[in-house]
Amino acid sequence: MLADTDVPPVVEMRGITIRFPGVLALDHVDFFLRPGEVHSLMGENGAGKSTLIKALTGVYQIDSGTIAVDGQARRFETTADAQRAGISTVYQEVNLCSNLSVGENVMLGHEPRGRFGIDWNGVHREAERHLTSLGLELDTRSMLSSHSIAIQQLVAIARAMVLDCSVLILDEPTSSLDRGEVEQLFSVIRDLRDKGVAILFVSHFLEQVYEISDRITVLRNGQLVGEHLIDDLPRDALVTEMIGRELGDLAALSKNADREIDRTGTPVLRASGVSRRGVLQASDIDVYDGEVVGIAGLLGSGRTELVRMLYGADRADAGTIEVDGREARMHAPRHAIGHKIAFSSENRREEGVVADLTVAENMILGLQAQRGWLKPVPKAERDAIVAEYMDALGVRPADPTLPVGNLSGGNQQKVLLARWLATAPELLILDEPTRGIDVGAKADIQRKVAELSEQGLSVIFISSELEEVLRIAQRVVVMRDRGQIGTLDSSDVDIDALIDYIANSEEGSVTR
Amino acid sequence: MKALTKHRLFWPATALITLLVVNTVANPNFAKVTVQDGQLYGNPINILRESAPLMLVALGMTIVIATRGIDLSVGAVMAVSGAVALTIIDRADDSNRVTVVAIAIVVAVLVALVLGVWNGFLVSVLGIQPIIATLVLMLAGRGAALLITDGFITTVNSDPLSYIASGYLLILPFAFFVWVAAVVIVGLVERRTALGMLTEAVGINPEASRLAGVRSRGIVWSAYVLSGTLAGIAGVIYASNIKAADANAAGYLIELYAILAVVLGGTSLMGGKFSIAGTVIGVLTVQALDSAILFLGVPPAQSPVFFAAVVILVVLLQSPRVHRWGRSLGSSVRRTPQEAPPEVDDDRDADRAENVQKEAVR
Numbered sequence: 035m036l037a038d039t040d041v042p043p044v045v046e047m048r049g050i051t052i053r054f055p056g057v058l059a060l061d062h063v064d065f066f067l068r069p070g071e072v073h074s075l076m077g078e079n080g081a082g083k084s085t086l087i088k089a090l091t092g093v094y095q096i097d098s099g100t101i102a103v104d105g106q107a108r109r110f111e112t113t114a115d116a117q118r119a120g121i122s123t124v125y126q127e128v129n130l131c132s133n134l135s136v137g138e139n140v141m142l143g144h145e146p147r148g149r150f151g152i153d154w155n156g157v158h159r160e161a162e163r164h165l166t167s168l169g170l171e172l173d174t175r176s177m178l179s180s181h182s183i184a185i186q187q188l189v190a191i192a193r194a195m196v197l198d199c200s201v202l203i204l205d206e207p208t209s210s211l212d213r214g215e216v217e218q219l220f221s222v223i224r225d226l227r228d229k230g231v232a233i234l235f236v237s238h239f240l241e242q243v244y245e246i247s248d249r250i251t252v253l254r255n256g257q258l259v260g261e262h263l264i265d266d267l268p269r270d271a272l273v274t275e276m277i278g279r280e281l282g283d284l285a286a287l288s289k290n291a292d293r294e295i296d297r298t299g300t301p302v303l304r305a306s307g308v309s310r311r312g313v314l315q316a317s318d319i320d321v322y323d324g325e326v327v328g329i330a331g332l333l334g335s336g337r338t339e340l341v342r343m344l345y346g347a348d349r350a351d352a353g354t355i356e357v358d359g360r361e362a363r364m365h366a367p368r369h370a371i372g373h374k375i376a377f378s379s380e381n382r383r384e385e386g387v388v389a390d391l392t393v394a395e396n397m398i399l400g401l402q403a404q405r406g407w408l409k410p411v412p413k414a415e416r417d418a419i420v421a422e423y424m425d426a427l428g429v430r431p432a433d434p435t436l437p438v439g440n441l442s443g444g445n446q447q448k449v450l451l452a453r454w455l456a457t458a459p460e461l462l463i464l465d466e467p468t469r470g471i472d473v474g475a476k477a478d479i480q481r482k483v484a485e486l487s488e489q490g491l492s493v494i495f496i497s498s499e500l501e502e503v504l505r506i507a508q509r510v511v512v513m514r515d516r517g518q519i520g521t522l523d524s525s526d527v528d529i530d531a532l533i534d535y536i537a538n539s540e541e542g543s544v545t546r
Numbered sequence: 547m548k549a550l551t552k553h554r555l556f557w558p559a560t561a562l563i564t565l566l567v568v569n570t571v572a573n574p575n576f577a578k579v580t581v582q583d584g585q586l587y588g589n590p591i592n593i594l595r596e597s598a599p600l601m602l603v604a605l606g607m608t609i610v611i612a613t614r615g616i617d618l619s620v621g622a623v624m625a626v627s628g629a630v631a632l633t634i635i636d637r638a639d640d641s642n643r644v645t646v647v648a649i650a651i652v653v654a655v656l657v658a659l660v661l662g663v664w665n666g667f668l669v670s671v672l673g674i675q676p677i678i679a680t681l682v683l684m685l686a687g688r689g690a691a692l693l694i695t696d697g698f699i700t701t702v703n704s705d706p707l708s709y710i711a712s713g714y715l716l717i718l719p720f721a722f723f724v725w726v727a728a729v730v731i732v733g734l735v736e737r738r739t740a741l742g743m744l745t746e747a748v749g750i751n752p753e754a755s756r757l758a759g760v761r762s763r764g765i766v767w768s769a770y771v772l773s774g775t776l777a778g779i780a781g782v783i784y785a786s787n788i789k790a791a792d793a794n795a796a797g798y799l800i801e802l803y804a805i806l807a808v809v810l811g812g813t814s815l816m817g818g819k820f821s822i823a824g825t826v827i828g829v830l831t832v833q834a835l836d837s838a839i840l841f842l843g844v845p846p847a848q849s850p851v852f853f854a855a856v857v858i859l860v861v862l863l864q865s866p867r868v869h870r871w872g873r874s875l876g877s878s879v880r881r882t883p884q885e886a887p888p889e890v891d892d893d894r895d896a897d898r899a900e901n902v903q904k905e906a907v908r
Contacts, residue, residue: 367758384753390746400758404759405740406740407739410739
């Protein structure tokens, strides 16, 4: 393992600043990548990891700062510029041509040519050479789509090697791989590292980051937090650096978490052993009347996958779900809605609002879907519902006839909350309801959730902000690496204990 | 005035009115209406009468497009429906009996409805892309129509049948009442029930609609059934007009004219928000243009080019980008400072930023 700070870096990024309309995506970030090291870039959602990668690969233009490769200042206008400088990227979603052969994919654009155009035998010979150097034995004439995602990922790396790269960027390469496939990928990565390739690794899996990395750089809110050798940064310190602390005026919110919950009766929802191969390991959760159960864990920990299965948005292939003590079939959102369960997705834009419809139409969409098209919600009832929630949630601007796409994120979130509350659910699942919205709207939404749960509504609340979870939930389900690792009483833990649990608890690792 | 130009139907209506005015100025007979035996005649009345098949087809197309779909089979469905209706009348003992004609029409429209069910099944249940799913019937339908008529152009002399396309009810053509009734019924069903809103929701964001519990399969399916049924009625009217079932000529290219009319009426091909009134205006525009070609005596060889040129003009007239150019050109010519910049919608900006950020996060 090299990881020696004295080796001159192959990539030097200094003072990188990228501004999007209204957002400072990167704020004077320095980043150094040395040959022969695996360097992990860590940070929560929106921290600027992808932006930094895109600056380095020429997808985004930097507003200020300098990029030097091999000591030479560079300006990347396009991705081709970056590739010429020896920087290759393998993305999470394999971007190869699945309808071409393995060999064609590896050599695409670099086919050896003979007198009569492309020398196809040469293509496959060359491709095979590159694949063998990665320890892969594949029929280069087989269709790419006939191989698993893991193999496709390795083919993508072989393709990167054809470009003779000195820097390899791996953006979430393991997110769809199982344990054995990850091992295969890691041995290829180690091999390349030992050959002197500088590898930039991005993953949400802490275990994998600690397994493969030599060095870690942490970003938060577009700023550099620190660069550490892996041995100098224990996991809980990493998680604290990633999440940071942000209290603001939310601390004033009454501590909903201390409310006593009667757990003697039948839970509103009880799920046991819910799982799906490659997506979620067996997880349990139960929610009682008037209770708020939080789900804590980093992105990719399986928290969204779990609630989507509870709601029937995706199917689980094992486990049982009981509603009010009776086993329920959750194969479509309609089934869950029939059981008075509502779900607000973390992906507000793609899975939440219907942008071109008005605020009012969006608010009554859930109720209308429940009643069917033949029974339109009468105008008087609709106006009453809309007026009630516009007021109760403080939607701004207070004009229900605007297309909802014109509203800010926080106000869209309020409209979605109204959509579900209008259906009078018994269990409300909120996935990241406060992400990317301003502090005021955040407080409004938390206050409303606390108020509703006091009145008897059960809530499952997912948030990346642990303070928020601890403030609002009576119990917290902790998840890591696609599975539940425990359930904590939130009065027993403070934030540091929770971070420690997420980072270090051993229970999670034994299930791997 | 500003509110008027902002109305979504302002530009489509302007295009139609301009077309009518230009034609009337070029030849005053274009707008001439005469009264004969208490019935109205003349070119404008003809436009209203001849609009019927395109209007019915475009009406169904509007709803299909709103679901993010397209129905290429409407012309073929017209051919099948005409063939079915005329074959029944032809084989009946007395082709002038009203009951015979009524049965023929009902059967023909039911057959068209079944074809719509087939299209809807392919799209909503099997998940085949609409353009491919309906292409199947577009190609096969005319063959089926030829089979029904044994490969001949079936001609009939039937007064009740002729009445549908050529007859008068009170002072106006019967066919006009048919399309008005269809527009009113579809308009009421879409807008007085929640069907229209749910259709738009599915067209704009299918995944969000699914998670909201909308039964999108039924909604998409019903759009194709409606389109097929209306095409069936259009096929009967077409056959009535030429008193024959011509499997090759019936509804030839009408799917493309229908799509054109829907777009001229301001409904986006991306799906989502739709406007039935806009489609009515769009169809009348296409029909008026068709009639202008005849009326202005454009030689047949040049008429497609003339048609295309006018369509381009109409589309440019409606393009928001052209409007912006027009405005900036106007203000720079007047040498006055630009109008107050468009109100910056802070929320929207913030949102866009968030979007960018989100993209960056991935």
